[in-house]
Amino acid sequence: MTADLEIGLYIFLLAGFLGYHIITRVPPLLHTPLMSATNAISGISLIGSLVVTGAGYSPLSTVLGTIAVACSSTNVVGGFLITDRMLRMFKRQEDMAGPSRRRPVSARTLWIAATVAVGVLLVVAASGRLDPGPGGAARLGVSHQALSFFYILSAVLFILGLKGLSSPRWARRGMFAAEIGMLMAIVGTLFHHEIVSYQWIAVGLAVGSTVGATMGLRIPMTAVPQRTALSHSLGALAATLVGISEYVRHGAGIGAILMTAVGFEVVIGALTFTGSLMAAAKLQELLRGAPITYRGQNRSNMAILVAMAALLVTLVAVPGASALFFIMVALALAFGFLLVLPIGAADMPVVIALLNSYAGLADAAMGFVLTNRIQIITGSLDGTSGFLLSLLMCRAMNRSARNVLFGAFGQIEADAGRAEGTAKGTVRTIVPDEVPGLLDGARSVIIVPGYGMAVAQAQHGVAELAKVLAKRGIDVKYAIHPVAGRMPGHMNVLLAEANVPYDQLYEMEQINAYFGEADLALVVGANDVTNPAARSDRSSPLYGMPILEVDRAKSIIVLKRSMRPGFAGVDNDLYYNDKCMMLFGDARDSLTKLFTAMK
Ligand code: NAP
Numbered sequence: 001m002t003a004d005l006e007i008g009l010y011i012f013l014l015a016g017f018l019g020y021h022i023i024t025r026v027p028p029l030l031h032t033p034l035m036s037a038t039n040a041i042s043g044i045s046l047i048g049s050l051v052v053t054g055a056g057y058s059p060l061s062t063v064l065g066t067i068a069v070a071c072s073s074t075n076v077v078g079g080f081l082i083t084d085r086m087l088r089m090f091k092r093q094e095d096m097a098g099p100s101r102r103r104p105v106s107a108r109t110l111w112i113a114a115t116v117a118v119g120v121l122l123v124v125a126a127s128g129r130l131d132p133g134p135g136g137a138a139r140l141g142v143s144h145q146a147l148s149f150f151y152i153l154s155a156v157l158f159i160l161g162l163k164g165l166s167s168p169r170w171a172r173r174g175m176f177a178a179e180i181g182m183l184m185a186i187v188g189t190l191f192h193h194e195i196v197s198y199q200w201i202a203v204g205l206a207v208g209s210t211v212g213a214t215m216g217l218r219i220p221m222t223a224v225p226q227r228t229a230l231s232h233s234l235g236a237l238a239a240t241l242v243g244i245s246e247y248v249r250h251g252a253g254i255g256a257i258l259m260t261a262v263g264f265e266v267v268i269g270a271l272t273f274t275g276s277l278m279a280a281a282k283l284q285e286l287l288r289g290a291p292i293t294y295r296g297q298n299r300s301n302m303a304i305l306v307a308m309a310a311l312l313v314t315l316v317a318v319p320g321a322s323a324l325f326f327i328m329v330a331l332a333l334a335f336g337f338l339l340v341l342p343i344g345a346a347d348m349p350v351v352i353a354l355l356n357s358y359a360g361l362a363d364a365a366m367g368f369v370l371t372n373r374i375q376i377i378t379g380s381l382d383g384t385s386g387f388l389l390s391l392l393m394c395r396a397m398n399r400s401a402r403n404v405l406f407g408a409f410g411q412i413e414a415d416a417g418r419a420e421g422t423a424k425g426t427v428r429t430i431v432p433d434e435v436p437g438l439l440d441g442a443r444s445v446i447i448v449p450g451y452g453m454a455v456a457q458a459q460h461g462v463a464e465l466a467k468v469l470a471k472r473g474i475d476v477k478y479a480i481h482p483v484a485g486r487m488p489g490h491m492n493v494l495l496a497e498a499n500v501p502y503d504q505l506y507e508m509e510q511i512n513a514y515f516g517e518a519d520l521a522l523v524v525g526a527n528d529v530t531n532p533a534a535r536s537d538r539s540s541p542l543y544g545m546p547i548l549e550v551d552r553a554k555s556i557i558v559l560k561r562s563m564r565p566g567f568a569g570v571d572n573d574l575y576y577n578d579k580c581m582m583l584f585g586d587a588r589d590s591l592t593k594l595f596t597a598m599k
Contacts, residue, residue: 005257008368008376015377018159019384025166028482028507031389031489032224033086034165035356039231040079041158041178042382045238045363046072047189048370052242053204054195057249064245066204068238073208074215075231076186080179081216082227087175089496090168092503112180119150119184150188151374157181158378162385168502185374221497222454225487226283229352232359233276239362240269244329246369252320258369259319263312265365266325267332272358274336279348279355282340291344304335349487350393356386389488396482398534398545425576430557430583432593438555439598442519444475446511448548449491450484451567452525452560452587461591462524463498468598478504479511479521479548481529486567512549521553523574525587527566533573542568556580559587 026034049072053065157177164174195201219227243265247254254262281287311328315321343351364379366372430438439445447466453459466476478500484491492505506514515521523530530550533540550556556579563582565571574580583590 002257004371005368008371008373011373011376012364012380015380016384019162019381020388022159022162022166023381023385023388026162027166028392028480028489029090029492029502029505030087030165030168030171031392032487032493033083033171033489034162034385035228035353035389035488036079036083036086036224036231037162037165037175037178038356038360038382038385039228039235040076040083041161041182041378042235042360042363043072043074043076043079044154044158044182044185044375044378045235045242045366046076047185048242048366048372048375049204049238050186050189050201051192051194051370052245054192054197054201056196057245060248061245062200064241066200068241069201069204070208070211071234071238071241073205074212075235076182077209077212078216078227079212079231080175080182081213082219082224083175084172085216086221086224086493086496087168087172089493089499090171090502091496091499093501112176112183115180119187144193147188147192148373150184151372154181154185154188155374155377157184158381162381221493222457223284224493225349225352225490226280228487229276229280229283229348229355232352232355233273233280235359236269236272236276236355236362238269239359239366240266240273240329242366243269243369247322247325250319251322254319256316256319259316260312261365261368263315263328265362265369266329267308267312268358268365269362270329270332271336271339272355272362274333275340275351276336276355276359278337278340279351282343283348291342293342297338297342301335301338304331304338307331308335350390350399352487353386353390353393357383357390358386360384360386393483393488396546398542424571424573427563427575428578428581430581432583432590432597435557435583435594436598438557439469439472439474439520442474444477444514444518445469445520445522446477446479446514446518446550446553448479448481448484448521448523448526448530448550449495450481450524450526450529451486451490452527454485454490454494454525456525456587456589458524458559458587458591459494459498459500461588461595463495463500465591465595465598466500466504468595472598474519476504477506477511477514477518479508479515479550480505481508481526481548484526484529508546508548515549515552518553519555521550521556523550523556523558523560524591525560527560527572528568528570530574531568531570531572532577533570537573540570542570550574551577551579554579557583559583559585559590561586 023034046069049065049068052061053069056062158181161174161178161181164170164177215227243262247262250258278287308328308331311324311331315324315328340351360379360382362379363382364376367375367379447462449459449462453462469476478495480491482488492502495505496502528542530548531542532547532551534542534545534547537543551574556574556577558575558580560582561584563575575582
């Protein structure tokens with residue numbers, strides 16, 4: 001084992017432990033921003049891509065590097081912009097009452113630019129080296145030590161950035177630190193002694209920044225899951241292309257250790273690339289969301305996995321067998337596609353979180369290939385974050401990690417379909433005009449949002465209704481289940497977008513204590529997360545899943561379009577409860593009618 005590999009492995013493990021401790025402290029409220037923040041930080045693969053593009057190893061390296069620069073910079077710009085957009089939405093009641101005390105973005109941008117400029121000047125001055133460039137012209141280069149110093153500082157700022165996500169109060173400041181860290185690493189790398197040309201770097205950066213800025217500023221909050229999947233695919237593509245470029249550059253002379261790292265980089269990168277593209281297409285409904293299965297699926301997937309492992313082992317022994325290398329890449333591309341094919345769209349969030357961790361691993365492998373320790377750190381942080389989020393989702397859905405890891409996704413839907421119950425009693429309905437009467441003398445209402453609120457884009461209607469209730473002197477709280485919606489923290493982001501103060505949002509463990517005293521629980525497009533069968537019916541696929549105890553409220557109104565089941569495909573016992581009234585219709589329309597009736 002070489003010293004570089006040994007140090008790299010230590011760094012990888014330590015960053016993973018550190019990531020675990022920091023990320024477990026991020027509250028569910030900020031799980032969606034956490035995903036986009038780690039995504040932006042993992043765009044640090046940009047620095048490796050910059051060197052490959054600018055070093056002029058070969059025309060192929062320059063082409064692959066330019067595409068990698070475009071992909072990585074899309075993630076950096078888009079990831080930070082959308083994270084900031086989300087974090088700006090999280091406000092407390094007191095923030096909303098007074099004038100905004102937040103600094104304007106323009107001042108902030110100036111501060112970043114000034115800090116980076118001063119930093120670069122200081123480091124260049126300290127390392128002060130003039131390299132003879134092509135044609136004898138002198139060019140300024142940063143010494144290896146100075147660049148390492150830059151990277152260490154950037155890594156510290158990234159860690160502080162993630163630490164900031166432990167509270168919405170510090171989150172923006174934390175992300176600001178991470179943004180400075182990213183800028184420092186990029187600007188420092190532009191002075192890397194191996195970079196001899198900037199032409200293609202400029203092209204890649206221009207394309208990536210434009211695409212990233214457009215995505216970051218324009219994408220609606222309801223499309224965040226598919227954007228996240230898409231950016232994982234871009235990060236993974238960058239890692240794959242840099243891996244291919246490095247393999248071609250070193251040729252048969254590539255050592256066993258480097259070959260192993262390149263092999264991992266391209267295999268994980270390629271499968272994450274196609275897997276994430278599939279996930280994004282299913283979420284965007286470009287592909288059929290239902291699981292696509294066929295006979296012998298698991299066996300054929302396993303055969304591809306074994307073939308890839310065999311090819312990697314062969315390549316480590318005979319690195320010059322380039323045909324095998326490209327077959328391995330092709331198999332990995334096919335594997336990612338086939339892995340996600342049998343998974344239903346509703347299970348995509350777990351897949352996205354897992355692919356997030358794979359993208360982190362590909363990034364870390366790239367760090368090993370380029371002996372770039374900051375990439376090892378960020379890859380490890382990203383990998384840990386994705387893995388932890390997928391485990392948290394599994395726990396909240398009462399699914400085992402094994403079930404997730406070994407790809408039995410969609411199975412629960414099939415089982416649940418069989419378990420779909422027959423009608424268990426009478427269902428009472430209510431019309432909007434009857435609701436004001438029901439609320440006479442009411443003092444407390446708990447709003448329970450779910451996936452249907454996201455589908456109907458009814459978050460603004462919910463917020464408006466809450467204001468009317470508050471004007472009547474009614475205390476309004478929101479009950480947030482950790483897996484309500486289709487990705488971790490989904491409901492928090494949507495409600496924040498509608499200017500609901502985050503101190504009115506209560507996590508499941510807190511709010512369950514309040515349901516007994518609530519005069520009304522208003523369920524807006526939530527279903528599975530309110531099903532009492534999860535507590536009492538051992539035969540239910542939901543049995544054991546912690547739920548919001550809506551059935552303990554004095555009265556319940558459910559806004560949904562029909563009696564159709566939710567994601568788990570099971571009938572909801574709540575709807576047959578004597579206290580429960582169904583207000584059928586699209587949630588947004590129903591809320592508009594309720595709002596008019598209440599006024
Ligand atoms: P849900 O159980 O999927 O139910 C959503 C309900 O919304 C449906 O019953 C549907 O009923 C209603 N709906 C859909 N469109 C509507 C519209 N336009 N207006 C009004 N209602 C509408 O949702 P949930 O209670 O939020 O539970 C989330 C589920 O997703 C859980 O089973 C969870 O395990 C799973 N999941 C979550 C995550 C995550 O990270 N959040 C990840 C993976 C899986 P109608 O069709 O009758 O309107």
